[in-house]
Amino acid sequence: MPKPTFFNLPADKREHIFNCALREFAEHPYEQASLTEIVNAAGIAKGSMYQYFADKKDLYKYVVQTVYQHKRSFLQPVWDKAGEIEFFELLSLYYRRSWRFARQFPYEHRVTVNFWDSRDEAVRAEILREREIRNVEFSGLLEHGSRAGVIAAEVDQEAAWFVYHAVGRALIDNFLEQDVSAEEHEVFIDSVLAILEWGLRSRKG
Amino acid sequence: MPKPTFFNLPADKREHIFNCALREFAEHPYEQASLTEIVNAAGIAKGSMYQYFADKKDLYKYVVQTVYQHKRSFLQPVWDKAGEIEFFELLSLYYRRSWRFARQFPYEHRVTVNFWDSRDEAVRAEILREREIRNVEFSGLLEHGSRAGVIAAEVDQEAAWFVYHAVGRALIDNFLEQDVSAEEHEVFIDSVLAILEWGLRSRKG
DNA sequence: GACAAATGTGACCACCCAGTCACACAGGAG
DNA sequence: CTCCTGTGTGACTGGGTGGTCACATTTGTC
Helix, strand or coil, X not given: CCCHHHHHCCHHHHHHHHHHHHHHHHHCCHHHCCHHHHHHHHCCCHHHHHHHCCCHHHHHHHHHHHHHHHHHHHHHHHHHCCCCCCHHHHHHHHHHHHHHHHHHCHHHHHHHHHHHHCCCHHHHHHHHHHHHHHHHHHHXXXXXXXXXXXXXXXXXXXXXXXXXXXXXXXXXXXXXXXXXXXXXXXXXXXXXXXXXXXXXXXCCX | CCCHHXXXXXXXXXXXXXXXXXHHHHHCCHHHCXXXXXXXXXCCCHHHHHHHCCCHHHHHHHHXXXXXXXXXXXXXXXXXXXXXXXXXXXXXXXXXXXXXXXXXXXXXXXXXXXXXXXXXXXXXXXXXXXXXXXXXXXXXXXXXXXXXXXXXXXXXXXXXXXXXXXXXXXXXXXXXXXXXXXXXXXXXXXXXXXXXXXXHECCCC
16 A cells, blocks of 8 residues: 555656556566666656655555456456356456456566565465455356356366366466467467366266 | 585585575575575585585576486386376376375475576576476377377367476465375365366267 | 695675665745 | 745665685695
8 A cells, every 4th residue: 555645646657656666576576676676767766665655565565456456357358248158168268368468468467477476475465365366256157157057067166176277377377478479379278278178068968 | 517526525414505405495486595594504604605516506406406306216106107007097196196295305396396486597498498308208198198099189289288287286386385184185186187087088988 | 744635714895685864845825 | 935744865774695715724645
């Protein structure tokens, strides 16, 4: 939570500072991100930063929070369709759109990746909170598929969640560095999801 | 590659220094690991360390290399059975044994985790080499299963490798912190693998 | 013993860091 | 013009870092 002074700033200056911080926290994990680097890039004095935020961790939390707010609103259209389409189709949409987010906002994306890897104790509390949110989102999806009868009754739901979580993370994280085209990767996403679908789908046919 | 002086050391001292370094690199990623901390823990002078290793990166590479050598030899018994048992059974063995390694040698395990996450440019070259080794190991397994006809022809092999890699990593990483019993987790490993098996197994039946 | 080669040492260097604080500057109110 | 409050500033502090080097100590050899 920034100090009031930060919100009194003219919008463009405020955004500029935010973007500089975003970039630094994208390029380095929290512990290695340099506040000095941020204020230099932003062209403001070190002391000014401490008028806006209590300390480095305060700034970091604000950035992470804002990024996740953005990401959730970006994914909202997918959830809106949850009632209309089938479970596995929804999953494909979900991962494709996550991938688009990562492509379109690479700094935001890298911040979330660094965030999950963080070892800082104070930061881990936030991590657990986020994980819980993801968990709830996904459990909802699974139950939805389960009720609709498209998921085999014999699969362990916890294991299913686990598989999707692990694979989903890897699907998004590992491909930003490489220069793979967006369409090409969406095809790959679908062949990966096809394997999982075969593993989960009801085995009556 | 340590300097010759390091290997001239009495074995116990050499191992003690190695263990202190191992521990530090387990508890912190490379960039944050402190050489000062290592020499203090080992009870030797800073200068002595520079008689054994060229610099911090040299020490780190040696630790990582040794750890991977250990891990590979630990997993060897699994590969030795490759000819005797079925593909999916072999996979189960593989992940169970990886899990045992992580349980039995938590420091070694954490070093490998930190290693994969490292962003250091010079270190990344080593990472790619290791990834290539894993890739080759696994492709061999897959082909073996493919020849034996237990894997569906229509699955994308690259996608299959990707799924197992992602899930395998998560299966081990996410459960070390929690105090889950070894046996309990091995059951969970198998229910996860069951999903993947359904996704891959030949669909003739 | 004497000499040399190999090892061990820790104060020291240059550098980077998060965070502070005494001060300068703005602008609105009276 | 004078307060006063809210902002902006950057030199400075104390602490940490990887790496160095002139010197001390141990070891092996004759």
